Amino acid sequence: MMRIHKEGYTILAVLTAVLVIINLVVVWYLPAAGIFFIAASVLIFLAVLQFFRNPRREIRTADDKLVYAPADGKIVTIEESLESEYFGDKRLMISIFMSPTNVHVNRNPISGKINYFKYHPGKYLVAWHPKSSSENERTTVVIDNGEEEILLRQIAGALAKRIKTYLHVGDEVEQGSELGFIKFGSRVDVFLPLDAKIEVSLGQKVKGNQTVIARL
Numbered sequence: 562m563m564r565i566h567k568e569g570y571t572i573l574a575v576l577t578a579v580l581v582i583i584n585l586v587v588v589w590y591l592p593a594a595g596i597f598f599i600a601a602s603v604l605i606f607l608a609v610l611q612f613f614r615n616p617r618r619e620i621r622t623a624d625d626k627l628v629y630a631p632a633d634g635k636i637v638t639i640e641e642s643l644e645s646e647y648f649g650d651k652r653l654m655i656s657i658f659m660s661p662t663n664v665h666v667n668r669n670p671i672s673g674k675i676n677y678f679k680y681h682p683g684k685y686l687v688a689w690h691p692k693s694s695s696e697n698e699r700t701t702v703v704i705d706n707g708e709e710e711i712l713l714r715q716i717a718g719a720l721a722k723r724i725k726t727y728l729h730v731g732d733e734v735e736q737g738s739e740l741g742f743i744k745f746g747s748r749v750d751v752f753l754p755l756d757a758k759i760e761v762s763l764g765q766k767v768k769g770n771q772t773v774i775a776r777l
Contacts, residue, residue, distance in 0.1 A: 566666060568725060568742045569613025576609055612744070615666055618770035620737040625706040628757070628775040629670045630767040631713055631740060632749040634659040636774075639763055644752045647677055647703055647712055652752040653759065655774055657767060665743050667715060668769045669704065670751065671777075672736040675728050676710060677703035700726045700741070704734065709777050712752040715743055737770045753777070 565573070580602040588595040620629055638656035659665060680700050698717040703710050715724050726741035728734065743749075751774065758776040761767060767774060 563610075564615045564617070565610070566613045566615035566742060568723075568744060569610070572744075573606075573610065573613065576606060580606060612661065612665060614664060616664060618668070618737070618768070620770045623672075623736055625671045625673070625708075625736065626777050627671075627773050628711065628751070628753065628777060629668070629736065630657060630761075630769050630772040630774050631670045631751060632657045632659050632665075632667050632743075633663040633768050634749075634766070636761050636763055636765045636767060637748075638750075639759060639761070641755065642752070644712060646679075646701055648710075648752070651755060652712070653755055653757055653775070655751045655753070655759070655761065657749045657751075659743065659747055659749070664769065666769065667713075667740040667742060667749060669734045669736055669738050669740045670713070670774070671704055671706050671711060672734060673704045673706035675702060675730050675732045675734065676705045677701065677712075678726070678728055678730050680724075680726070698724060700724055702726065702728055702740065706777075709754055711754075711777075713740065714750040714752075715741060716748040716750065717743065751775075 584598050584602055587598045634657040636655060637658045638654060640654055641651050642654040644652045682698055700715045702713045715726060717724055723744040727739055753775050754777065760776060761774045
């Protein structure tokens with residue numbers, strides 16, 4: 562049975578009401594077009610419904626030396642990059658692009674304490690735009706496992722204009738628990754120490770809580 566994420570409840574309820582009203586009006590005034598509109602409405606509802614699916618995902622092995630993918634999607638960047646907001650030095654950056662068909666739940670890749678959190682309002686450039694990580698709406702989270710800190714950045718895109726993050730500075734989080742949600746997909750960047758061992762490759766599809774993206 563498909564589980565629906567709480568972020569979808571209001572949107573799905575409003576969508577259902579709007580579609581019902583539209584179909585009642587169409588059936589009343591244009592009965593010949595009723596079947597077409599009903600079928601189209603069902604397809605629209607199912608398309609939006611799948612955005613908010615929330616499958617159960619248990620991590621395979623609990624180990625803070627393992628960094629699990631925080632999101633479903635495709636690896637679009639693996640490179641050394643200057644992280645200027647928190648670390649102020651170079652880090653290994655792995656970027657995961659979330660398409661509209663991916664699960665949009667974001668998960669904590671390691672256990673630890675939240676040392677930093679900040680929300681940045683911004684633009685809505687497409688997620689693969691070079692300036693999206695610094696100019697788009699985004700949140701930054703830093704998790705400290707007691708030995709290393711890793712930084713995660715949720716980035717909005719052209720469609721994804723609502724980022725939800727459920728963490729606060731000082732929180733203790735468990736590996737695999739929910740970090741947040743990006744409505745209608747976008748991108749998550751993970752900044753790791755330079756000596757981390759990368760376990761994924763460009764273009765690889767990953768799943769949150771299932772794919773190990775690096776070892777600390």
